[in-house]
Amino acid sequence: MAKEKRKKKPYTSIGGQALIEGIMMRGPGHSSISVRHTNGEIITEYLEAASLRDRHPILKIPLLRGVVAFIESLMVGFKALTKSMELSGLADLEEDDEEEPSKFETWITNTFGDKLFSVLTVIATVLAVILGVGLFFFVPSLLFNGLQSLVGADISGWRALFEGVLKIVIFLTYVILISQMKEIRRVFEYHGAEHKTIFCFEANEELTVENVRKQRRFHPRCGTSFLLTMLLVGILVSYILAATTTLDDNIWLWTPMKILLVPVIMALGFECIKLAGKYDNLFTRIIAAPGLWMQRITTKEPHDDQIEVAITALKAVLPGGEAYLTKKPEEDAASKEDASALKEEPAPQAPVSPQEEAVQ
Numbered sequence: 001m002a003k004e005k006r007k008k009k010p011y012t013s014i015g016g017q018a019l020i021e022g023i024m025m026r027g028p029g030h031s032s033i034s035v036r037h038t039n040g041e042i043i044t045e046y047l048e049a050a051s052l053r054d055r056h057p058i059l060k061i062p063l064l065r066g067v068v069a070f071i072e073s074l075m076v077g078f079k080a081l082t083k084s085m086e087l088s089g090l091a092d093l094e095e096d097d098e099e100e101p102s103k104f105e106t107w108i109t110n111t112f113g114d115k116l117f118s119v120l121t122v123i124a125t126v127l128a129v130i131l132g133v134g135l136f137f138f139v140p141s142l143l144f145n146g147l148q149s150l151v152g153a154d155i156s157g158w159r160a161l162f163e164g165v166l167k168i169v170i171f172l173t174y175v176i177l178i179s180q181m182k183e184i185r186r187v188f189e190y191h192g193a194e195h196k197t198i199f200c201f202e203a204n205e206e207l208t209v210e211n212v213r214k215q216r217r218f219h220p221r222c223g224t225s226f227l228l229t230m231l232l233v234g235i236l237v238s239y240i241l242a243a244t245t246t247l248d249d250n251i252w253l254w255t256p257m258k259i260l261l262v263p264v265i266m267a268l269g270f271e272c273i274k275l276a277g278k279y280d281n282l283f284t285r286i287i288a289a290p291g292l293w294m295q296r297i298t299t300k301e302p303h304d305d306q307i308e309v310a311i312t313a314l315k316a317v318l319p320g321g322e323a324y325l326t327k328k329p330e331e332d333a334a335s336k337e338d339a340s341a342l343k344e345e346p347a348p349q350a351p352v353s354p355q356e357e358a359v360q
């Protein structure tokens with residue numbers, strides 16, 4: 001028993017995500033967003049992110065929880081990214097720098113109005129899915145078929161490995177290329193700050209810039225590790241599928257079947273990452289190794305001001321975290337009451353300070 005305990009890592013349910021000039025932290029009871037505004041102030045708010053797993057306990061069972069967690073992470077993550085852009089004040093700066101809109105841009109704005117962002121999001125999502133399916137499913141299969149027609153059917157047993165390795169190469173190439181962008185590099189620095197802060201908390205050390213700075217920036221429960229683990233698990237699943245069926249002979253059957261198996265791959269990948277984050281032994285080190293290596297690209301050493309943002313975000317999801325919010329929940333309730341009163345009896349608007357204006 002004692003030996004087993006020594007193998008267990010300090011484990012918490014707190015996770016996070018790097019945002020635009022900020023960080024989201026997800027705790028047992030709340031999710032918070034802390035963002036560095038262009039005026040230097042740290043703005044912290046709670047993010048409404050109700051979990052399906054909390055409302056439906058059956059979704060917490062092994063394997064099923066991985067699929068649900070992945071979908072929730074995508075939805076909450078996108079919502080947090082959008083919110084961080086708003087809170088950072090960068091969107092306002094971009095609007096100030098913009099030239100006069102063209103006739104087409106004016107028509108688009110007038111046609112869709114407030115729904116414009118939602119419409120563009122749907123279009124971008126659809127295009128991203130089409131591109132992703134093409135790059136990660138059809139292209140590897142087409143390339144292997146071309147190679148097979150040149151070399152012969154003797155290499156058919158290598159299909160799963162060839163396609164899987166090619167997917168990893170495409171993924172790594174994409175991440176390396178975008179990491180050269182200045183804006184993405186800052187996101188990766190916030191990613192490093194997020195990991196270091198969580199490590200500091202798991203080590204039961206006081207959350208200070210000095211204590212956080214000395215922590216590692218490679219965390220086994222990282223979303224980057226999850227994506228790479230999914231690609232590796234996908235190789236194994238594809239190999240079993242190719243060995244037990246003849247679907248790989250027809251690209252129009254093989255590709256849809258691999259897409260249908262994505263939830264299975266998600267579920268297995270999630271359980272692997274969960275084990276790697278909870279236990280420390282040879283098996284979990286092997287599982288975690290590719291993802292930890294990948295984080296050398298997706299995390300960068302953060303600056304102290306970025307660490308401050310991460311610390312604020314984490315403290316906001318701990319007991320008593322309301323004290324770190326820029327606008328307290330009770331202030332929101334009071335604002336609503338004031339708004340109702342103003343509707344009944346209009347009054348001159350009070351002057352608004354630059355700080356309040358930034359929060360709004």
